[in-house]
Structure formats: C-alpha cells, structure tokens
Amino acid sequence: MIDPSVKQQLSGYRQSIDNIDAALVHMLAERFRCTKAVGVLKATHELPPADPAREEYQIERLRRLAQDAHLDPDFAEKFLNFIIKEVIRHHEAIAAEHGGATEKTA
Numbered sequence: 001m002i003d004p005s006v007k008q009q010l011s012g013y014r015q016s017i018d019n020i021d022a023a024l025v026h027m028l029a030e031r032f033r034c035t036k037a038v039g040v041l042k043a044t045h046e047l048p049p050a051d052p053a054r055e056e057y058q059i060e061r062l063r064r065l066a067q068d069a070h071l072d073p074d075f076a077e078k079f080l081n082f083i084i085k086e087v088i089r090h091h092e093a094i095a096a097e098h099g100g101a102t103e104k105t106a
Helices: 004-044 052-068 073-097
Strands: none
16 A cells, blocks of 8 residues: 555645646647748748758757756757657748648758
8 A cells, every 4th residue: 555645745746747748749739830920931941841941940949958957968859850740840831821842851
C-alpha cells in the first residue's frame, strides 16, 4: 500500500504534468497558426517553403536556450527538427494550393 502523503505528492506532480501538457498543446497550436500565415505569405510571394538559414539559426538558438534551461540540447534539437519538418510539409501544401513550386530549397 502506498503511503497517503506519497500518493498525494504523486498526484500533485501528475496534475502539474497534465497542466504543462495542456499548455504545450496550446502553444504548439498557436505556433502552427503563425507558421500557416508565414506559409501563405511565402506562397503569395513565390518564396520557397523552406529556409535552411533560418532553420539553422533556430536550431542553434534553441540548443542554447535548452542548455541554459538545463534541458538536453540534443533532445531540444530533435524536437525542433520534428516541428520544422511538419511546418515545411504545411508550407509545401500551401504553395501547391497557390499553384507554386514545392521545392524544399531556394
């Protein structure tokens, strides 16, 4: 049997985790609303869906932020790369809807 104080502490941690997960989902939704607007702007002006220089800068920036936050920079990079791939996929789809090219590089 679990000690009631341990059970209460575990419940508190789990509630915090649930709240953080909800916040992450909402932040990702807002991020994708912004990147969708970027995709429309790029498609409208016939810009390529991907921007390798921007992606490289963002990865370096996120790695520094992760290190400062005591989060594994490799994990942070993998997470951002996953998001970037999804954003590029969305931008390619938006470009195709606007009759533009879907090349990944300029």
